[in-house]
Amino acid sequence: MATDETLTDLRHPVLALETAAMHRWLSGDPDGFLELSADDVVYTDPVTEGWIVGREGLTALYRQLRGLVHAERFAFLDPRVVEGGGLAVLTFDLESWDDGSEPVRWHCTEAYRKDDGGWRIVATHWSRPQRPQQ
Amino acid sequence: MATDETLTDLRHPVLALETAAMHRWLSGDPDGFLELSADDVVYTDPVTEGWIVGREGLTALYRQLRGLVHAERFAFLDPRVVEGGGLAVLTFDLESWDDGSEPVRWHCTEAYRKDDGGWRIVATHWSRPQRPQQ
Numbered sequence: 001m002a003t004d005e006t007l008t009d010l011r012h013p014v015l016a017l018e019t020a021a022m023h024r025w026l027s028g029d030p031d032g033f034l035e036l037s038a039d040d041v042v043y044t045d046p047v048t049e050g051w052i053v054g055r056e057g058l059t060a061l062y063r064q065l066r067g068l069v070h071a072e073r074f075a076f077l078d079p080r081v082v083e084g085g086g087l088a089v090l091t092f093d094l095e096s097w098d099d100g101s102e103p104v105r106w107h108c109t110e111a112y113r114k115d116d117g118g119w120r121i122v123a124t125h126w127s128r129p130q131r132p133q134q
Numbered sequence: 135m136a137t138d139e140t141l142t143d144l145r146h147p148v149l150a151l152e153t154a155a156m157h158r159w160l161s162g163d164p165d166g167f168l169e170l171s172a173d174d175v176v177y178t179d180p181v182t183e184g185w186i187v188g189r190e191g192l193t194a195l196y197r198q199l200r201g202l203v204h205a206e207r208f209a210f211l212d213p214r215v216v217e218g219g220g221l222a223v224l225t226f227d228l229e230s231w232d233d234g235s236e237p238v239r240w241h242c243t244e245a246y247r248k249d250d251g252g253w254r255i256v257a258t259h260w261s262r263p264q265r266p267q268q
Contacts, residue, residue: 085219127261
């Protein structure tokens with residue numbers, strides 16, 4: 001059974017890449033995620049109509065957010081990586097907060113592909129739980 | 135560049151599997167998706183706290199919905215499959231509706247893994263756009 005091989009491999013390199021990009025993101029710097037994204041990345045979140053296709057479109061979206069996103073701390077809850085061949089699928093919940101504030105929670109799926117330059121994001125899906133959990 | 139190889143391969147088998155399971159789902163029958171799901175599947179949607187881990191938990195969730203979900207028609211909008219080795223990541227929007235009703239729209243990411251029995255879902259992520267598009 002494949003369960004033991006695929007559940008929650010915290011040593012997988014895409015988790016380290018995601019963590020580093022998230023540090024930058026929550027300091028108002030979207031370039032970490034843009035540098036990680038493949039040319040043909042697709043992206044969706046709750047305010048996106050359909051899927052944004054391509055890093056160019058994603059760059060335009062993130063440009064509007066530069067300097068605006070901020071959190072003091074964050075955690076990846078229940079991170080899990082399934083890898084097969086040149087793809088790795090990372091799933092987790094993000095919880096982030098400023099001191100004294102309620103945590104903000106998101107569900108996230110990030111699919112990475114191993115390209116010549118290393119692991120690159122090919123699909124990003126962010127969503128909010130209807131009732132954020134504490 | 136990998137773009138041409140990976141964008142919207144409508145002939146990929148996981149898209150046919152997803153379509154067949156969706157036909158059953160929208161007739162109130164969740165077994166199509168359960169049969170497609172791997173033992174170690176993870177699942178999230180807007181009302182899920184975190185991620186459900188394992189087909190057993192998913193079966194419990196779907197049991198509550200048996201016979202309740204219904205639509206006359208549906209469409210996959212902008213479906214796209216990226217495959218590498220034994221994984222395939224399918225992204226799309228689902229639009230479903232009964233005659234005379236407003237369409238209901240979802241964002242979906244489905245990660246499939248090629249197991250001994252064929253392609254099986256290892257990660258499912260459903261979310262609602264904040265403002266459903268027509």
